[in-house]
Structure formats: structure tokens, C-alpha cells
Amino acid sequence: MELADYYKKRRRRQLIGKAVILGGGLLLILIIAWVFFWIPYLRVVNMKIEGYADASNVKIALADYLSSLNKFFLPRNNFFLLNIDNIEQILKEKGFDLPEVNKQIPNALLIRFISTPSLFIFCQDKSTCFYVNAAGVLGGRAPRFSESPLPELAVSGQNSAKIGDQILSEPQTQFLGKFLVSLKNLNIAPFQIDVFGNKDVKIFTKEGWYILTSSDLSADSVSKDLQLLLSQKIADYRPRLEYIDLRFPDKAFYKLKAIN
Numbered sequence: 313m314e315l316a317d318y319y320k321k322r323r324r325r326q327l328i329g330k331a332v333i334l335g336g337g338l339l340l341i342l343i344i345a346w347v348f349f350w351i352p353y354l355r356v357v358n359m360k361i362e363g364y365a366d367a368s369n370v371k372i373a374l375a376d377y378l379s380s381l382n383k384f385f386l387p388r389n390n391f392f393l394l395n396i397d398n399i400e401q402i403l404k405e406k407g408f409d410l411p412e413v414n415k416q417i418p419n420a421l422l423i424r425f426i427s428t429p430s431l432f433i434f435c436q437d438k439s440t441c442f443y444v445n446a447a448g449v450l451g452g453r454a455p456r457f458s459e460s461p462l463p464e465l466a467v468s469g470q471n472s473a474k475i476g477d478q479i480l481s482e483p484q485t486q487f488l489g490k491f492l493v494s495l496k497n498l499n500i501a502p503f504q505i506d507v508f509g510n511k512d513v514k515i516f517t518k519e520g521w522y523i524l525t526s527s528d529l530s531a532d533s534v535s536k537d538l539q540l541l542l543s544q545k546i547a548d549y550r551p552r553l554e555y556i557d558l559r560f561p562d563k564a565f566y567k568l569k570a571i572n
Contacts, residue, residue, distance in 0.1 A: 353419065355387060355391070356378065360420060360421070391415060391417070394415060394421070405474070407453040409452030430443035430454075431444060431463075431488070431492065441455065441456055446489055447478070448484060449478045449479075450478075460503065463504060467506075483528070484507060484511075486531070487531045502517055524555060525558040537562070537563075540564075552568040552569045554566075554567045
């Protein structure tokens with residue numbers, strides 16, 4: 313064997329040896345890292361739930377996800393691997409009202425349910441309804457009432473909304489929140505509110521007439537115009553009222569039903 317061939321084979325054996333050692337080291341590191349994620353101390357087993365009466369229902373809703381493995385065959389409930397966005401999404405999809413999820417070192421999960429007053433009920437179909445809070449956000453599931461305790465809201469273009477979605481803009485929610493208070497003070501009970509586009513609003517009352525207005529306007533100004541119209545011009549004709557149009561600044565129009 314020539315000396316050059318000898319040294320060539322020797323270098324090849326050395327390279328193979330180093331590659332084996334390096335590969336073995338990397339494999340050992342991967343095994344140690346994989347085992348690390350299975351350490352019981354770092355598995356989320358403590359669940360603290362605030363703002364919800366039946367904590368067991370929340371735990372049941374998350375049980376399958378927390379006991380499952382990810383695509384690397386690692387436990388999803390490992391503290392470092394646990395995705396709180398997924399937890400929030402699962403709870404929303406299962407009808408829980410606006411959860412706020414945080415991890416607490418080393419193995420706890422804090423789930424806080426934000427309680428906000430509901431102003432409306434929003435129904436996508438005959439069986440799927442949600443409460444809508446003062447921020448215009450869909451909260452928990454609502455039953456389908458024969459006579460709703462809150463006005464039913466219909467919003468154009470919102471056919472597939474889900475819990476946590478904001479279906480009303482900030483100007484719309486501010487306007488409706490103030491205007492509904494004014495209606496209550498005037499003994500006007502709305503049972504349905506239709507919102508069209510970015511501003512137009514149609515409010516149906518239990519007396520059988522409706523109000524047309526716009527969320528672009530000041531709720532205080534619209535309320536004053538409505539009060540003056542009802543007390544001074546309509547007065548005793550209120551039982552014959554068909555609608556009031558308050559969509560224009562400093563103007564108000566109304567129509568009475570014809571006498572049969």
C-alpha cells in the first residue's frame with residue numbers, strides 16, 4: 313500500500329469517527345431535550361379559574377387538548393409548549409364567555425372570565441345566539457327567547473361571527489349605549505335593532521313604530537330631538553305613530569298611520 317493511500321484512508325476513518333461522535337452527541341442532546349419536556353414538574357396540572365361558577369365544565373372542555381401530543385409527540389401541556397391562544401380559542405368555540413388565559417410558573421394555568429354587561433342579543437340563525445357587551449363584542453352563548461329580555465341585534469355583513477368578535481364599531485357602540493339609556497327614560501322599549509353599513513340604525517319599539525337614526529350623530533342631540541318631537545308635535549298621536557326619522561342633524565321627521 314502506498315503511503316498516500318494509507319493517509320487518505322486514515323483521514324477518512326477519522327472523519328467518520330468524528331461524524332459518529334458528533335451525530336451521537338446531537339442525538340443524545342435531542343433525547344435529553346425530548347425527555348425534558350416530559351418532566352412532570354413542568355406539566356400544567358394546576359388550573360385556576362376565576363369569574364365562572366362551574367370550574368369543572370372549563371376543565372372538561374380543555375381535557376382532551378391538554379392530554380394530547382403535538383406533531384413532535386411532545387405533551388401539549390408542557391409549560392413551555394402550551395399555547396394560550398389555542399386555549400382561548402377552544403373555550404370560545406365551546407361557548408365560554410371571553411376568557412383571558414395566562415401561564416403561571418412552573419405548572420399553573422390561570423383562566424379569568426371577563427364579566428361585562430350585555431346590551432343586546434345577536435342571533436346568527438334560529439338556534440345560535442350570543443350576548444353582545446357594551447364594547448360591541450360577542451360574549452357567551454345566549455338561549456333563544458320567545459320574548460328576549462334584551463333587544464335583538466342584526467348587523468349587516470355579520471353572518472359568521474363567533475365569540476370574541478367585535479361586530480359593532482366603537483362609534484356604533486357608544487351611540488347605541490347612550491341612546492338606549494335615553495329611550496328607557498322616555499319609556500320606549502326597543503325589541504330589535506338593525507345596523508346597516510357604518511352608521512344607519514333602525515330601532516323597532518314594542519309600541520309598533522320604529523326610529524331611523526345614525527351613529528354618526530351625537531346621541532345626546534338625537535335624544536333631545538326625539539323628546540321634543542314626542543312631547544310637542546306628536547303628543548296624543550303617539551298610538552298612530554308609524555316611524556320617526558332622526559338621521560339628519562337638527563331635523564326630525566315622522567309619519568302617522570292612516571285612520572281606517
